[in-house]
Amino acid sequence: EPEVTQTPSHQVTQMGQEVILRCVPISNHLYFYWYRQILGQKVEFLVSFYNNEISEKSEIFDDQFSVERPDGSNFTLKIRSTKLEDSAMYFCASSEQGMAQHFGDGTRLSIL
Amino acid sequence: KQEVTQIPAALSVPEGENLVLNCSFTDSAIYNLQWFRQDPGKGLTSLLLIQSSQREQTSGRLNASLDKSSGRSTLYIAASQPGDSATYLCAVIRGAQKLVFGQGTRLTINP
Numbered sequence: 001e002p003e004v005t006q007t008p009s010h011q012v013t014q015m016g017q018e019v020i021l022r023c024v025p026i027s028n029h030l031y032f033y034w035y036r037q038i039l040g041q042k043v044e045f046l047v048s049f050y051n052n053e054i055s056e057k058s059e060i061f062d063d064q065f066s067v068e069r070p071d072g073s074n075f076t077l078k079i080r081s082t083k084l085e086d087s088a089m090y091f092c093a094s095s096e097q098g099m100a101q102h103f104g105d106g107t108r109l110s111i112l
Numbered sequence: 113k114q115e116v117t118q119i120p121a122a123l124s125v126p127e128g129e130n131l132v133l134n135c136s137f138t139d140s141a142i143y144n145l146q147w148f149r150q151d152p153g154k155g156l157t158s159l160l161l162i163q164s165s166q167r168e169q170t171s172g173r174l175n176a177s178l179d180k181s182s183g184r185s186t187l188y189i190a191a192s193q194p195g196d197s198a199t200y201l202c203a204v205i206r207g208a209q210k211l212v213f214g215q216g217t218r219l220t221i222n223p
Contacts, residue, residue, distance in 0.1 A: 004155075031209055043156070043201065043213040056210050091155060093211075098163070100146055101211060105155035 002026045004104035006092050012110045013082055021077045021107045023092030032075045033093040033101060034067065036060070043091070049075065087111045114139045116204055118214035126222050127194060133187040133217045135202035140180045142204045146211065147176050147187050149198040156201065160187075192221045 005024045013019045025032050034046040048055040049067055066078045075094075079086055089108050093101040115138045125131055135145075144163050148156040160169045160176040162185065168177040175188040185202055199218045203211040 006155075033209070033211075035211070042215050043203075043211075045210045045212065048209055058210075093156075095209065098144070100158045100161040101209070102158055103148075103156040 006104035006107050010108045019079050023075045025094030029094035031095045034077045035091045036088040038088045082111045084111050114212045116214035118217050122218040124220040130190050135185040137183045137204045140183050142206050144205045145185050146203050148201045151198050194221045194223050197221045
């Protein structure tokens, strides 16, 4: 069964450094998303992406965040200057229009 | 602002029992509702999607219902097994496919 894959599984970064989280969505899906889950808290929406542009973003997704689909298979989330409070599990998801969203196993981001 | 609440926060039952997990949401103008399971340290596995025009969906031992007018959904698990132990999340969709999640119900099935 097709699945969403995310790399790396765990990323440790010094505060203030840039980090790029990578995702390969399911191949025939056209809608892509990033969510995050801080330890012990709810899963929170960050951004949705369709047709090479952002469809919707949350208030968390400020100027320090950006997304890109650099080629036909990858979807990336960049955090320009990481803060301690960016430590969380980051999930990528993809879907067809109006259908279930399928999630990857996540990248655990630890900011030191 | 859409709020999603799941009750109970944790549930422990003996193997073989049928059980119901509850999800409520404040804004009934949703498109779809999706149920997930999350194993510790893992990603979210999609279980069922109920579209706004539907009232229920079934997959194997799982049955999910949706009552938009009352802002409620239930996930029914029949003949529970130890492998069903996980956190179950519900999420509603409105707008550009943005999912709004509940806090989850942590389910433990005791052999």
